[in-house]
Amino acid sequence: MTPLVVLAVLTAALTHAAWNAIAHGIKDQLLAFTLVGGGGALCALAMAPFAAVPHRGAWPFLAASVVIHLAYQYLLMRSFRLGEFGQVYPVARGVAPLAVTVLAAVFVSERPDAWQASGVAVASAGLGGVALWGLRGRRPNWPALAAAVGTGLTIAGYTVVDGVGVRDSGSSLGYITWLMLLQGMAIPLLAVIVRRGGLLAALRPVAARGLLGGALSTAAYGLVLWAQTRAPLAPVAALRETSIIAGAAIGTLVFKERFGRPRLLAAVVVVGGIALMLAG
Template structure:
């Protein structure tokens, strides 16, 4: 069971890097979030109708997750406005594993074995080093927003990890989170773009936007399910292997350089994941 859950998390990592690449490449990221909200709303509306209600203890976590997910999206959009995908994504994702580890210890009373802790540290170090520029410095005005994004990621990861466990049904939990989060998000984008005429601008971009939503929703459903079987910090760290996929996507499709530093960083991340798994 554990091996299959780990493989599920790795698939989620690939899907997560993919939809972030779509967001980065979009000329109108707020519009893309509006398009992504449509499959979220359709699937979650069906989900809340057919799945059992989450347990009463889960509702504070659902409400907190809705707020944190909204903050995450706003911070990520601002970070991508002027930042390079190969820099912003690693900063945002690399900060979260260690923060999640601390949060899971404080709020969920989870502890990892020393070898796994070393693996989490290597994952974070390797991911953040992907964002370094010359002279081992960060560059760009988007870096503070990338750091803020990482804080939001860590916060909702801990909240969702605990919430999924106390809910009695992880899928029901995430369906309610996505429904309550995406209704106001979609309405805001709808109003901002002036209704259907401004939102549905053409078949191809609309389909791409909705596909991004399907990919993102699927990825996080996998993560929520994994939280029920593995420690929160372990799931968070393994999920951040998405940065390796992000580097490859940036190299293959965005003409970003695959430098020696990035290869070394990816090796550190992979080694950290091996230590966590062992």
């Protein structure tokens, strides 16, 4: 991975943690994801005049990605509704890197070299440490954890599908534009059906925050898709999940959750894993 790719993915990680924190901070999760999805769709509409239509070979991957993203959003909403941000966010993101490594090796024939494999393993261990520290001293919330693990598996699924699709699309901008257009309107349409006349009044107090979350979500995933056209999927996925560190920091500063020395040590382990990936 070149320095520019690394910078893009690290920026995406910080941006991703920020929009997830915004979504978690809106207590009504249907409203939160209505605004995030709608904000992403509005961004896609703004980008559409400047984006090429993806090549024909990318459309099956786009369709599959939309389905997986909708499952991801449902499970993420459920985990946010059931658990604390500092617990479910690290678990959801920490599951993904190793799963992506396996899926990319099986379906895309991307087998990491020794440096990359070691880096992914070390970074995943550090990410797991951040996640597991959130369980320290408390009884596990099994429904929330199950939803978070399911979220992580869907993350791995759409990462591999989109990694192949964006490479076949001919345009990373075109791919992210159509992906956000297609998936961004699903939850808003559901909200219109469920909430009916009361939807606009409920959205108004949180509209600015939620739409900002949608813009950040589009930027975060657009950067990741661009990086996937220039680097193997597994290292990009592992580097992206450093958003866990940003998420833990946001949990401390915004949601008043403890960070603590164990998380600091885990963060150092993550950095060591990244160094191994870059050494390869």
